[in-house]
Amino acid sequence: MVDYSVHGQVAVLEVNNPPVNAFSHNVRVGLDRSIDKAIKDTNVKAIVICGKGRTFPAGADIREFDQPHKEPSLTLVFEKLEKTTKPVVAAIHGTCLGGGLECALFCHYRIAQKTARVGFPEVQIGILPGAAGTQRLPRLTGLHVAMDMITSGRHIFAPEALKYGIIDEMFTGDVINAGIKFAKSVMNKPLEDRCLMNKTVKDADQADQIADEFMSLVKRKYKGFEAPIDCVKAVKASATLPYREGLKMESRLMQKLLLSGQSAAQRYAFFSERAVSRWKMPGGNFQTAKPLPIKSTAVIGAGTMGTGIAVCLLNAGYQVYLLEQNQKFLENGVKTIRGIIEGSVRLGKTPMAVAQKAATLLKPTMKYEDLADVDLVIEAVYENLSLKREIFSKLDKLCKPTTLLCSNTSSLDIDRIGTATKRGDKVAGMHFFAPAYYMRLLENIYSTQTSPTTAATIMDVGRKIGKVSVLVKSCQGFLANRMRGPFAVEAYFLLEEGSTPQEVDSVMENLGMPMGPFKTGDLSGLDIGYKIQTELAKSKGVELSVDSKFLMGERISTLTRTMYDNGRLGRKTGKGWYRYEKPGGKLATPDEEEILERLMYSCINEGFKILEEGVAATPEDIDISWIYGFSWPKYLGGPMYYANRIGLDKIYQRICYYHENFPYSSHWIPSRLLLKLSENKVPMSQWCSGTDSKL
Numbered sequence: 221m222v223d224y225s226v227h228g229q230v231a232v233l234e235v236n237n238p239p240v241n242a243f244s245h246n247v248r249v250g251l252d253r254s255i256d257k258a259i260k261d262t263n264v265k266a267i268v269i270c271g272k273g274r275t276f277p278a279g280a281d282i283r284e285f286d287q288p289h290k291e292p293s294l295t296l297v298f299e300k301l302e303k304t305t306k307p308v309v310a311a312i313h314g315t316c317l318g319g320g321l322e323c324a325l326f327c328h329y330r331i332a333q334k335t336a337r338v339g340f341p342e343v344q345i346g347i348l349p350g351a352a353g354t355q356r357l358p359r360l361t362g363l364h365v366a367m368d369m370i371t372s373g374r375h376i377f378a379p380e381a382l383k384y385g386i387i388d389e390m391f392t393g394d395v396i397n398a399g400i401k402f403a404k405s406v407m408n409k410p411l412e413d414r415c416l417m418n419k420t421v422k423d424a425d426q427a428d429q430i431a432d433e434f435m436s437l438v439k440r441k442y443k444g445f446e447a448p449i450d451c452v453k454a455v456k457a458s459a460t461l462p463y464r465e466g467l468k469m470e471s472r473l474m475q476k477l478l479l480s481g482q483s484a485a486q487r488y489a490f491f492s493e494r495a496v497s498r499w500k501m502p503g504g505n506f507q508t509a510k511p512l513p514i515k516s517t518a519v520i521g522a523g524t525m526g527t528g529i530a531v532c533l534l535n536a537g538y539q540v541y542l543l544e545q546n547q548k549f550l551e552n553g554v555k556t557i558r559g560i561i562e563g564s565v566r567l568g569k570t571p572m573a574v575a576q577k578a579a580t581l582l583k584p585t586m587k588y589e590d591l592a593d594v595d596l597v598i599e600a601v602y603e604n605l606s607l608k609r610e611i612f613s614k615l616d617k618l619c620k621p622t623t624l625l626c627s628n629t630s631s632l633d634i635d636r637i638g639t640a641t642k643r644g645d646k647v648a649g650m651h652f653f654a655p656a657y658y659m660r661l662l663e664n665i666y667s668t669q670t671s672p673t674t675a676a677t678i679m680d681v682g683r684k685i686g687k688v689s690v691l692v693k694s695c696q697g698f699l700a701n702r703m704r705g706p707f708a709v710e711a712y713f714l715l716e717e718g719s720t721p722q723e724v725d726s727v728m729e730n731l732g733m734p735m736g737p738f739k740t741g742d743l744s745g746l747d748i749g750y751k752i753q754t755e756l757a758k759s760k761g762v763e764l765s766v767d768s769k770f771l772m773g774e775r776i777s778t779l780t781r782t783m784y785d786n787g788r789l790g791r792k793t794g795k796g797w798y799r800y801e802k803p804g805g806k807l808a809t810p811d812e813e814e815i816l817e818r819l820m821y822s823c824i825n826e827g828f829k830i831l832e833e834g835v836a837a838t839p840e841d842i843d844i845s846w847i848y849g850f851s852w853p854k855y856l857g858g859p860m861y862y863a864n865r866i867g868l869d870k871i872y873q874r875i876c877y878y879h880e881n882f883p884y885s886s887h888w889i890p891s892r893l894l895l896k897l898s899e900n901k902v903p904m905s906q907w908c909s910g911t912d913s914k915l
């Protein structure tokens with residue numbers, strides 16, 4: 221777990237715990253012994269700590285957080301480093317995060333490769349840097365930088381770390397050689413000034429003001445999250461309390477956060493995000509199927525989604541042909557794309573060099589012939605099956621045989637799009653979420669004909685453009701919108717029964733979602749819901765009229781059509797739900813619990829049906845889709861995790877209650893899987909892919 225070697229007078233302690241050299245219990249034991257050995261060896265005059273393989277330790281082992289704590293603790297081991305009279309050098313490469321950075325802060329010196337990153341990402345798993353990080357970083361950088369790094373969790377590259385004094389020097393080449401060379405250069409220098417616990421925080425006199433500034437920032441930016449607030453309190457303590465008292469405060473806050481449900485949920489989300497990349501489908505999986513190389517791409521339709529998708533592809537360095545039906549729409553699309561990229565450069569999110577390259581990679585066109593040689597097409601025209609089939613048929617005839625043809629459709633069956641071509645194996649769904657350049661989820665969809673190679677390729681493209689991608693089987697609405705369907709429909713029914721959009725939205729916003737269903741509807745465009753409803757009716761051979769309240773015996777909302785007919789399409793027409801007059805009905809307003817249950821339990825029920833049918837392979841696929849597609853608050857883990865927390869029994873009973881009361885809404889027909897799991901009291905560890913069992 222820790223490889224020990226002596227090079228002349230320098231002992232090298234190389235942490236060896238792949239993949240990320242996390243400080244698991246065995247590593248702590250190994251490091252503790254190696255430190256003792258190096259201290260006792262009179263021939264050793266200096267010590268180097270580094271990581272084997274791809275990285276310096278990336279922190280504590282998150283999987284151990286739910287197990288009883290085993291000694292020695294990280295702080296106990298690290299304190300030996302600061303106390304020794306032999307200089308200790310942290311030689312950093314890869315990612316030096318969390319407990320890894322804390323280890324480095326106990327060393328007397330820190331050197332790093334230029335490409336290395338350091339940071340305290342603990343806040344993202346609902347905790348704080350609990351091995352003295354909140355007390356030691358401010359002693360090095362001052363409060364402002366420490367508050368920023370610890371409350372945001374952002375990683376910084378070595379040049380920025382050098383500027384703040386977190387590292388002493390940058391090096392190129394081999395880590396061990398660089399560590400030894402540096403250690404030799406500091407062998408006989410005094411160490412008192414290198415011990416952070418002896419230092420004071422340089423901007424301590426501004427502690428109140430800086431803490432207030434960050435407290436209001438985190439309350440606004442991370443609404444509902446507990447950890448950022450406790451990070452501010454702990455970091456402030458480094459300036460207002462003596463070192464040891466500050467450590468006690470950090471430890472108290474850490475224990476509180478570890479016990480809070482939020483951290484467990486955020487850790488579940490961390491592992492789920494990684495679990496969904498291990499996709500599987502009939503005939504292949506992430507291990508057996510290899511992605512095809514993709515260089516040039518095309519996006520058809522430069523509207524709300526097409527422009528956002530083009531931005532994602534351009535920023536990742538893909539060439540993008542942007543195709544529109546007329547010059548005016550094309551010019552508007554190009555203007556939108558430029559605006560998004562320029563805005564992102566202004567906010568410091570996109571480097572200027574990436575933006576400049578993106579400008580050269582964008583190829584606006586109105587000629588389908590220009591698309592003949594591209595490797596991947598993503599279609600994002602209106603939600604209309606015949607139009608999409610017409611376009612796919614044209615592309616099939618015109619594009620080279622290896623081109624993958626994908627649709628950004630929100631709901632249409634990928635099989636029915638694929639059959640318009642003779643290359644069904646190369647047709648798939650790539651469903652982005654609005655705004656496509658911002659939302660992290662990419663829902664990739666396979667039809668009965670899609671090949672595993674196509675799936676592997678679009679999953680790979682998803683990763684390269686920085687999305688969290690899930691792979692699901694095609695069905696009406698796929699995973700996300702199918703499960704979100706009852707949520708949206710119930711929201712409309714609640715309005716018909718007397719609630720207001722503001723009331724419904726505020727219940728969901730109080731749960732932690734950044735926007736309720738009506739604000740989200742305004743953002744996406746209310747015509748989409750109408751078109752989905754009309755397409756569905758058409759596919760069943762039904763003509764809907766303005767007052768249709770049922771479709772094939774199923775309750776539907778008339779509001780979808782009302783909004784559409786009145787041109788209230790949301791943000792894009794400047795009016796949507798938020799300029800809709802308050803209905804003056806006399807019906808009793810449903811209470812908040814009912815709003816929450818009807819919106820959430822209906823989609824949880826759908827989630828279990830999605831699992832039952834194999835549309836999603838695991839509950840993690842569902843939860844990650846909600847986290848990254850609908851901004852579900854990570855501290856609640858995702859709707860399936862949330863359902864498990866509430867108790868499947870209770871959820872099942874309430875679903876039965878609503879089924880009795882709303883017999884015309886098939887989304888209330890209870891899921892058989894939910895019934896089975898709740899009856900048999902099956903723990904989540906047995907119906908998920910394993911993420912939950914790691915906690």
Ligand SMILES: CC(C)(COP(=O)(O)OP(=O)(O)OC[C@H]1O[C@@H](n2cnc3c(N)ncnc32)[C@H](O)[C@@H]1OP(=O)(O)O)[C@@H](O)C(=O)NCCC(=O)NCCSC(=O)CC(=O)CCCCCCCCCCCCC(=O)O
Pocket residue numbers: 239240242248278279280281282283284285289290292293294295315317318319320322341342345348349350351353474478491494495
């Ligand atoms: C490091 C990364 C940037 C690498 O990214 P990438 O290359 O993309 O690989 P991934 O696919 O993300 O990861 C590969 C694989 O590794 C798993 N993994 C990653 N990090 C960890 C980890 N820290 N612990 C366990 N496993 C990890 C990951 O899940 C993948 O495996 P898979 O899921 O099977 O696919 C990236 O991975 C990353 O950002 N990682 C997270 C880094 C992070 O959050 N670090 C901080 C950890 S928390 C920490 O350090 C806390 C502290 O500050 C001190 C702890 C004090 C605690 C006191 C309370 C007592 C509780 C008992 C614990 C005992 C600790 C003690 O002694 O004090």
Ligand SMILES: NC(=O)C1=CN([C@@H]2O[C@H](COP(=O)(O)OP(=O)(O)OC[C@H]3O[C@@H](n4cnc5c(N)ncnc54)[C@H](O)[C@@H]3O)[C@@H](O)[C@H]2O)C=CC1
Pocket residue numbers: 520521522523524525526543544545546549600601602603604611628629630631651652653654743744745748
């Ligand atoms: N708006 C949203 O929130 C989301 C929409 N989607 C899906 O994305 C697709 C596009 O939706 P939006 O971007 O919102 O629509 P939009 O109306 O904003 O843009 C569609 C664009 O396609 C162009 N177009 C139409 N026919 C064309 C043709 N034959 N050739 C070239 N261009 C053509 C139109 O001129 C228009 O600019 C739809 O299938 C929709 O269901 C998917 C996820 C979210």
